Amino acid sequence: MIAEIARVTARQLLGRRRTILLALLAAIPVLLAAIFRLANPGSSRALEGFTESVFVALVVTLLMPLVALVFGTAAFGAEIEDGTVIYLLAKPVPRWAVVLAKWVVAAVAAVTLSAGATLAAGLLSLAGTPAGLEISIGYTAGVAAGAVVYAAVFVALSLVTGRALIAGLVYVLVWEGALASLFEGIRFLSIRQYALGIADATGVGGRITSDTLEPATAVLLAAVATVVALVVAVRRLRAFEIPQAD
Amino acid sequence: MTGQVPERTTAAGEAARGSIYDLGYQHYEGHRLGRSGAFLALYADSLRACFGLGRPGRAKIVPIGLAALALLPAVIAVAIEAVARGAIPDPIRYDNYFSTIVQFLVLFVAGQAPELLGRDQRYHVLPLYFSRALDRLDYPAAKLAALVTALLIVSLLPQAAILLGKILGGVDPVAAAADNLPAVPPIILSSLAAAVVMAALALAVAGFTPRRAYATAGIFALFYISLAVAAVVSETAREVASAPWGDYAPLLAPTATLEGLTAWLFDSPPSGDEFGMFALPGPLYLAVAAGLAVVAVGLLAWRYRRIPA
Amino acid sequence: MPAPPAPAAGPVPADAPLPGNGAAAGSAPGRVAAAPAIELRSVSRWYGNVVAVNDVSFGLGPGVTGLLGPNGAGKSTLLHMMSGFLRPSAGEVLVAGGRAWRRPALYREVGLVPEREAVYPFLTGFEFARFNARLQGLRDADRAAGRAMDMVDLGEAQHRPIGTYSKGMRQRAKVAGALVHDPPILLLDEPFNGMDPRQRLAMMELLRQMAAEGRTVLFSSHILEEVERLAEQVLVIVAGRLAASGDFRAIRKLMTDRPHTFTVESSDDRRLAAALLGEPAVFGVEVSGGSLLVRSADFSAFSRAIAGVARAADIRLFEVLPTDESLESVFSYLVER
Numbered sequence: 001m002i003a004e005i006a007r008v009t010a011r012q013l014l015g016r017r018r019t020i021l022l023a024l025l026a027a028i029p030v031l032l033a034a035i036f037r038l039a040n041p042g043s044s045r046a047l048e049g050f051t052e053s054v055f056v057a058l059v060v061t062l063l064m065p066l067v068a069l070v071f072g073t074a075a076f077g078a079e080i081e082d083g084t085v086i087y088l089l090a091k092p093v094p095r096w097a098v099v100l101a102k103w104v105v106a107a108v109a110a111v112t113l114s115a116g117a118t119l120a121a122g123l124l125s126l127a128g129t130p131a132g133l134e135i136s137i138g139y140t141a142g143v144a145a146g147a148v149v150y151a152a153v154f155v156a157l158s159l160v161t162g163r164a165l166i167a168g169l170v171y172v173l174v175w176e177g178a179l180a181s182l183f184e185g186i187r188f189l190s191i192r193q194y195a196l197g198i199a200d201a202t203g204v205g206g207r208i209t210s211d212t213l214e215p216a217t218a219v220l221l222a223a224v225a226t227v228v229a230l231v232v233a234v235r236r237l238r239a240f241e242i243p244q245a246d
Numbered sequence: 247m248t249g250q251v252p253e254r255t256t257a258a259g260e261a262a263r264g265s266i267y268d269l270g271y272q273h274y275e276g277h278r279l280g281r282s283g284a285f286l287a288l289y290a291d292s293l294r295a296c297f298g299l300g301r302p303g304r305a306k307i308v309p310i311g312l313a314a315l316a317l318l319p320a321v322i323a324v325a326i327e328a329v330a331r332g333a334i335p336d337p338i339r340y341d342n343y344f345s346t347i348v349q350f351l352v353l354f355v356a357g358q359a360p361e362l363l364g365r366d367q368r369y370h371v372l373p374l375y376f377s378r379a380l381d382r383l384d385y386p387a388a389k390l391a392a393l394v395t396a397l398l399i400v401s402l403l404p405q406a407a408i409l410l411g412k413i414l415g416g417v418d419p420v421a422a423a424a425d426n427l428p429a430v431p432p433i434i435l436s437s438l439a440a441a442v443v444m445a446a447l448a449l450a451v452a453g454f455t456p457r458r459a460y461a462t463a464g465i466f467a468l469f470y471i472s473l474a475v476a477a478v479v480s481e482t483a484r485e486v487a488s489a490p491w492g493d494y495a496p497l498l499a500p501t502a503t504l505e506g507l508t509a510w511l512f513d514s515p516p517s518g519d520e521f522g523m524f525a526l527p528g529p530l531y532l533a534v535a536a537g538l539a540v541v542a543v544g545l546l547a548w549r550y551r552r553i554p555a
Numbered sequence: 556m557p558a559p560p561a562p563a564a565g566p567v568p569a570d571a572p573l574p575g576n577g578a579a580a581g582s583a584p585g586r587v588a589a590a591p592a593i594e595l596r597s598v599s600r601w602y603g604n605v606v607a608v609n610d611v612s613f614g615l616g617p618g619v620t621g622l623l624g625p626n627g628a629g630k631s632t633l634l635h636m637m638s639g640f641l642r643p644s645a646g647e648v649l650v651a652g653g654r655a656w657r658r659p660a661l662y663r664e665v666g667l668v669p670e671r672e673a674v675y676p677f678l679t680g681f682e683f684a685r686f687n688a689r690l691q692g693l694r695d696a697d698r699a700a701g702r703a704m705d706m707v708d709l710g711e712a713q714h715r716p717i718g719t720y721s722k723g724m725r726q727r728a729k730v731a732g733a734l735v736h737d738p739p740i741l742l743l744d745e746p747f748n749g750m751d752p753r754q755r756l757a758m759m760e761l762l763r764q765m766a767a768e769g770r771t772v773l774f775s776s777h778i779l780e781e782v783e784r785l786a787e788q789v790l791v792i793v794a795g796r797l798a799a800s801g802d803f804r805a806i807r808k809l810m811t812d813r814p815h816t817f818t819v820e821s822s823d824d825r826r827l828a829a830a831l832l833g834e835p836a837v838f839g840v841e842v843s844g845g846s847l848l849v850r851s852a853d854f855s856a857f858s859r860a861i862a863g864v865a866r867a868a869d870i871r872l873f874e875v876l877p878t879d880e881s882l883e884s885v886f887s888y889l890v891e892r
Contacts, residue, residue, distance in 0.1 A: 001689065001690055001692065004686060004689045004690060005690070008675065008678070008686060011677055011678075012675070012677070015677065018460070021464075025467065025471070028471065028475060032475065032478050032479070032482075035479065035482065036478075036482050039482055039483065039486045040486070043485055045485065046481075046482065046485030046486070049481050049482075049485065050478065050481065050482055050485075053474065053477055053478045053481060054478055057474055057477070058471070058474045058475070058478065062467075062470060062471055062474060063471070066463065066466075066467060069463070070460075070463065073459075082671065082673065083669075083671050084671050084673050084674060086640060086667070086669050086671065087669070087674055087675070087687075087732070088690075089640070089659075090638065090639075090640075090662050090665070090667045090669075091659070091662050091687070091690040091691060092659050092660050092661075092662045092663045092690075092691065092692065093659060093690050094659060095659065163459065164459075165459030165460065165462070165463060166459050166462060169462065169463060169466065173466075238657055239642075239657070240640065241635075241640060241641050241642060242635050242640045242641055244602060
């Protein structure tokens, strides 16, 4: 049954103009990596600078959350808003199964695009450089983990509020962006930091950004965030009431 | 008006009569404003919508909040000058004011452009607009004019405040006015250029989807991701010592292009030039900015010519 | 005229004979004593200050029941509560032996045809039915889907995407999806929306057949003709309250403060009119065209009296027709009370 829901969700999610746009967006880091490759600056400072601005500032900060946001909020998407989720819920299927199916599809789509782009960009730009492979793999893992957590959070968000996309944008840009630079403690509640911490643990090893979360902390908090988000989603779905039509 | 109603016969063969009573409905026989009237009405209504006027309070928070945030640095600067009286020279200048508030302008336009175009698409009311005295392209033109006006208000108000502060705060208002007068044309021109380019780009994105949230995300992506890309390209080129093409990096990002244009109009390099970007001849920025505006307006026009209605 | 005070207004008490409970369908005599398939006990639902459903109680069994009411009366609210998608603010909604709210197992026994139109436009009709079948856990989903498609007469179009269907075809696809697991209870919200007359007749026939097989079918409508033609029992909802329930002809007879009108055609209308005015059951006679319009306060008394009156006056009766037995007159009476 989960497979069936996942199949239909996948068709709903992917066969659209927005997937093409997101794929184009995901191609940008790969393109930049190609340009970097061709320019071939050689200095390690250049490499660091490039890695930092592409992988951290572009992909982890902007691209990956955006991709996960669009897929995560579209998993349930308009179904909740216009009440057609009824067709899915008027079945003897446990609600956690529905949430799981939607989340898996959104997460797989987000991971494929963002981690795929990261890996391609990494291999293209860093191949042959010392520790280049580790850094590529590290960021790929971090981005993949981040996409998975973001997807869960945004799926839950789409069940909690009708303005999930805007709320998600505010979260990513304001909470994880502006506020996190002002208040230290927010780092522990920021999925971006989990992703960076996991990237460090898996290969980047603190070479690019310092002051990231400890590996254990990052993994633990990421897992907790995912589980909490999914639980919230299931509870909201169980208590789903048809919105008053007018 | 009582009218003549044809007699009708019932099945039983009897004739029946009916009449229509005058309820006082009247035709409008007065002057009709025509296309320009319709255009101005749509423009005024859209301009109000840019600031959330005529909608519940929630809709006003974002635009008016952002306008306030854009005004804040100017007010603070004027206050500082008034109090410190020259002890802190030039806390904020015109020529880099744009870089100070550009983020707020992006947010403004990302929030309001979808508001202008999204609802009408979503609820399929475009046929109502197109069956009026408006031409097809009058509709996006009016929306564009309104958003440009709104952006002008948001960006000119603080600069006017600074100007006023400098004139009135000084010892000799008249001399101060004469000193600051040459700054007025660049202020107006740079704000106008920024307003046109940003409004056109935002509306071009918003015109393609009835879902406002997607349009907002798209506009964000357009402005922020292009900036990140420009930064990367510029840095990469800088590391490759003899790479002239890195200088062209700012042209990849609308906001950076506009900053370059502003710097050229004011004839002074902006402070905080972290990318060392503004090494290109000024007219090039102007050309690219104009090009962006033309492409964006073209896309908008193409979309609204072809939109099903 | 003394008339027995009839409980025509207000909710039917829970222990009163329940409409449709085994008596109407007549196909399953052994089920008279079974618990009602759908039971509401003092159910209310409010949104802030607005009361959408106000203290409604009834029970339903096999057969077709029509939920009738003007727009905004609370029909959809009731249906949503019965289908487990709205929590009652007060009271209990029991469907298929348990509460409706938060019980996914309910949907094995219930087929729901909601009002919302949009439904996975990229799936073909067959795929949609099969999707439903698979989620219901049916082992041979393909066969069940094919059968459901044939039942609603979409066999030809079943391999086209639903997005290409007309409104009536989409309705039928939704019904197929609800029937695919052969549920004993069917809830339909305005099912005839958008159907042309031929499709409507076919759907009515299908629902009658479902009911004849012992299913409980409940459909909502604000169109009197539909309900009159299809429903064996009606539930009339006005402004959130249950105004009446049961067979509408029986309800009509209970409306004693409104006179019944009859159309009578005879061999000598005027003389008959004069004779009828002498009857205590009659309090108004109108001569119009080729027939008499007789107003009587007591349906059964008049029915008994007219034959005798005519014979005494040596007048032949050609036609005696109660003229306001329609659901419409019942309905407008209930709405205006």
